[in-house]
Amino acid sequence: xxxxxxxxxxxxxxxxxxxxxxxxxxxxxxxxxxxxxxxxxxxxxxxxxxxxxxxxxxxxxxxxxxxxxxxxxxxxxxxxxxxxxxxxxxxxxxxxxxxxxxxxxxxxxxxxxxx
Amino acid sequence: xxxxxxxxxxxxxxxxxxxxxxxxxxxxxxxxxxxxxxxxxxxxxxxxxxxxxxxxxxxxxxxxxxxxxxxxxxxxxxxxxxxxxxxxxxxxxxxxxxxxxxxxxxxxxxxxxxxx
Numbered sequence: 417x418x419x420x421x422x423x424x425x426x427x428x429x430x431x432x433x434x435x436x437x438x439x440x441x442x443x444x445x446x447x448x449x450x451x452x453x454x455x456x457x458x459x460x461x462x463x464x465x466x467x468x469x470x471x472x473x474x475x476x477x478x479x480x481x482x483x484x485x486x487x488x489x490x491x492x493x494x495x496x497x498x499x500x501x502x503x504x505x506x507x508x509x510x511x512x513x514x515x516x517x518x519x520x521x522x523x524x525x526x527x528x529x530x531x
Numbered sequence: 532x533x534x535x536x537x538x539x540x541x542x543x544x545x546x547x548x549x550x551x552x553x554x555x556x557x558x559x560x561x562x563x564x565x566x567x568x569x570x571x572x573x574x575x576x577x578x579x580x581x582x583x584x585x586x587x588x589x590x591x592x593x594x595x596x597x598x599x600x601x602x603x604x605x606x607x608x609x610x611x612x613x614x615x616x617x618x619x620x621x622x623x624x625x626x627x628x629x630x631x632x633x634x635x636x637x638x639x640x641x642x643x644x645x646x647x
Contacts, residue, residue: 449636519576520576
């Protein structure tokens with residue numbers, strides 16, 4: 417059974433600081449997704465990482481994937497208040513349906529950026 | 532506008548009642564999914580469907596039922612057998628849940644279900 421663990425689960429940081437969110441998973445996978453969720457809202461796709469060593473950047477966020485370590489990181493550079501949200505990683509793995517691959521989500525990291 | 536529409540936004544269920552949550556997509560996606568989100572938790576998969584007239588149980592299917600009669604629609608029924616239905620329910624769709632594609636799932640705005 418695929419398990420996905422994120423840490424930290426809660427993160428309070430000051431504007432302008434840097435920090436990293438970690439996503440570990442338990443079984444082999446080479447596809448990982450990062451999503452953002454604002455309070456009471458839906459999930460928005462941020463990054464798709466499709467191979468070992470993949471790195472994607474968008475603004476102040478950078479995501480990377482190390483499939484050998486079964487680890488993805490989401491790095492926040494010079495945080496701003498608008499980045500306050502909950503961030504989820506999701507790992508793609510085989511499910512019980514033949515030929516079917518589903519996402520298993522971590523519990524999410526709730527990020528609060530304090531002015 | 533292409534997207535996923537969930538309705539209603541808020542829903543209240545009485546004891547012993549079945550309720551149905553609607554999910555419609557106009558993205559021409561083959562695969563559709565239902566997730567449940569509890570406070571402080573990640574998303575847990577209830578049911579998914581890769582093609583019309585076919586669906587599979589996810590991790591927490593007990594007390595729920597679905598149908599997929601049309602490509603665009605994947606309604607979820609929360610039955611009276613689901614003893615703890617209070618949660619935020621999210622519907623998603625993707626091109627297809629297999630290895631040929633990037634399976635980015637696009638989500639609807641969600642339905643918040645509460646028990647009266």
